[in-house]
Amino acid sequence: MRSLPTKDTSGLKKILKRFGIAGFLFFFIKGLVWLAVLYFGVQFF
Template sequence: MTESNTETKGKVRKWLKRFGWAGFLFFFIKGLVWLAVFWGLGNLINC
Protein backbone atom coordinates (compact mmCIF):
# COMPACT_ATOMS: atom_id res chain seq x y z
CA MET A 1 0.00 0.00 0.00
CA THR A 2 1.09 3.52 -0.58
CA GLU A 3 1.78 5.90 2.23
CA SER A 4 -1.10 8.21 1.35
CA ASN A 5 -3.52 5.27 1.26
CA THR A 6 -2.40 4.23 4.76
CA GLU A 7 -2.80 7.80 6.00
CA THR A 8 -6.30 7.97 4.53
CA LYS A 9 -7.33 4.74 6.26
CA GLY A 10 -5.95 6.03 9.54
CA LYS A 11 -7.91 9.26 9.19
CA VAL A 12 -11.11 7.38 8.41
CA ARG A 13 -10.69 5.11 11.44
CA LYS A 14 -9.91 8.08 13.66
CA TRP A 15 -12.99 9.90 12.36
CA LEU A 16 -15.23 6.87 12.90
CA LYS A 17 -13.99 6.38 16.45
CA ARG A 18 -14.54 10.06 17.21
CA PHE A 19 -17.95 10.14 15.58
CA GLY A 20 -19.09 6.86 17.08
CA TRP A 21 -20.99 3.94 15.69
CA ALA A 22 -24.30 5.39 16.87
CA GLY A 23 -23.87 8.46 14.70
CA PHE A 24 -22.73 6.39 11.75
CA LEU A 25 -25.75 4.08 12.01
CA PHE A 26 -28.10 7.03 12.44
CA PHE A 27 -27.02 8.67 9.20
CA PHE A 28 -26.84 5.33 7.37
CA ILE A 29 -30.43 4.47 8.32
CA LYS A 30 -31.53 8.04 7.58
CA GLY A 31 -30.07 7.69 4.08
CA LEU A 32 -31.85 4.38 3.55
CA VAL A 33 -35.14 5.94 4.64
CA TRP A 34 -34.71 8.78 2.14
CA LEU A 35 -33.96 6.27 -0.62
CA ALA A 36 -37.15 4.40 0.28
CA VAL A 37 -39.15 7.66 0.27
CA PHE A 38 -37.93 8.64 -3.20
CA TRP A 39 -38.46 5.08 -4.49
CA GLY A 40 -42.02 5.13 -3.12
CA LEU A 41 -42.75 8.53 -4.64
CA GLY A 42 -41.37 7.34 -7.96
CA ASN A 43 -43.68 4.34 -7.91
CA LEU A 44 -46.63 6.50 -6.90
CA ILE A 45 -46.08 9.01 -9.71
CA ASN A 46 -45.43 6.38 -12.39
CA CYS A 47 -48.25 4.07 -11.21
Protein backbone atom coordinates in the same frame (compact mmCIF):
# COMPACT_ATOMS: atom_id res chain seq x y z
CA MET B 1 4.30 8.57 11.99
CA ARG B 2 1.66 9.69 14.41
CA SER B 3 -1.79 8.17 14.05
CA LEU B 4 -4.74 10.51 14.12
CA PRO B 5 -7.10 10.16 17.06
CA THR B 6 -10.29 8.45 16.04
CA LYS B 7 -13.63 9.47 17.44
CA ASP B 8 -16.29 6.90 18.17
CA THR B 9 -18.86 7.72 15.50
CA SER B 10 -20.57 4.34 15.35
CA GLY B 11 -23.82 5.83 16.67
CA LEU B 12 -23.68 8.69 14.17
CA LYS B 13 -22.95 6.32 11.30
CA LYS B 14 -25.86 4.11 12.31
CA ILE B 15 -28.23 7.11 12.36
CA LEU B 16 -26.98 8.37 8.98
CA LYS B 17 -27.29 4.89 7.51
CA ARG B 18 -30.85 4.59 8.81
CA PHE B 19 -31.79 7.99 7.35
CA GLY B 20 -30.10 7.03 4.08
CA ILE B 21 -32.12 3.84 3.78
CA ALA B 22 -35.32 5.61 4.85
CA GLY B 23 -34.69 8.45 2.39
CA PHE B 24 -33.99 6.02 -0.43
CA LEU B 25 -37.18 4.07 0.25
CA PHE B 26 -39.21 7.28 0.54
CA PHE B 27 -38.09 8.66 -2.82
CA PHE B 28 -38.28 5.23 -4.47
CA ILE B 29 -41.90 4.74 -3.39
CA LYS B 30 -42.72 8.36 -4.25
CA GLY B 31 -41.34 7.79 -7.75
CA LEU B 32 -43.37 4.61 -8.17
CA VAL B 33 -46.53 6.44 -7.07
CA TRP B 34 -45.89 9.21 -9.59
CA LEU B 35 -45.34 6.67 -12.36
CA ALA B 36 -48.62 4.97 -11.45
CA VAL B 37 -50.46 8.32 -11.34
CA LEU B 38 -49.14 9.30 -14.77
CA TYR B 39 -49.81 5.85 -16.26
CA PHE B 40 -53.40 5.66 -15.04
CA GLY B 41 -53.95 9.35 -15.77
CA VAL B 42 -53.00 8.82 -19.41
CA GLN B 43 -55.23 5.74 -19.66
CA PHE B 44 -58.13 7.56 -18.03
CA PHE B 45 -58.18 10.30 -20.68
